[in-house]
Amino acid sequence: MPSWELFDKQTQEYRRSVFPPSVRARLAVEAGATQGWHRYIGEGGDLIGIDHFGASAPGPVLMREFGFTAANVCKRARALLETNNA
Numbered sequence: 001m002p003s004w005e006l007f008d009k010q011t012q013e014y015r016r017s018v019f020p021p022s023v024r025a026r027l028a029v030e031a032g033a034t035q036g037w038h039r040y041i042g043e044g045g046d047l048i049g050i051d052h053f054g055a056s057a058p059g060p061v062l063m064r065e066f067g068f069t070a071a072n073v074c075k076r077a078r079a080l081l082e083t084n085n086a
Contacts, residue, residue, distance in 0.1 A: 004036065025080040029073055031063070044084050046076055 001007055007015065019026070024044030028037040034049035041047065048067050055062055063069070067076075 001040070004040075025077075025084040027073070027077050027080055029068065031068060044080070046080050048073065048076060 007018075019040060024042060026041040026045035028034070028041050028045065028047050028049070030037060030047065030049040032050060034047040034051055037047050037049070038045075050066050055065075057065070067073075
């Protein structure tokens with residue numbers, strides 16, 4: 001989501017078309033703090049993000065270590081689908 005502020009200004013009908021209430025399997029991937037994402041992913045959602053600072057390494061190493069890989073995103077998404085469809 002490029003802008004929470006712009007999204008929140010949209011009509012409720014539009015926001016529900018993007019985040020249908022019946023869909024609980026929502027995954028947010030934020031290469032930064034996860035603060036604020038809970039209101040969009042809901043109780044059944046999951047977050048991949050970084051809520052601390054101070055790590056130092058080349059970018060690709062940090063992204064891998066903090067779970068920002070296609071394999072990890074797919075794994076977390078599958079787990080959400082399995083949990084929310086159980």
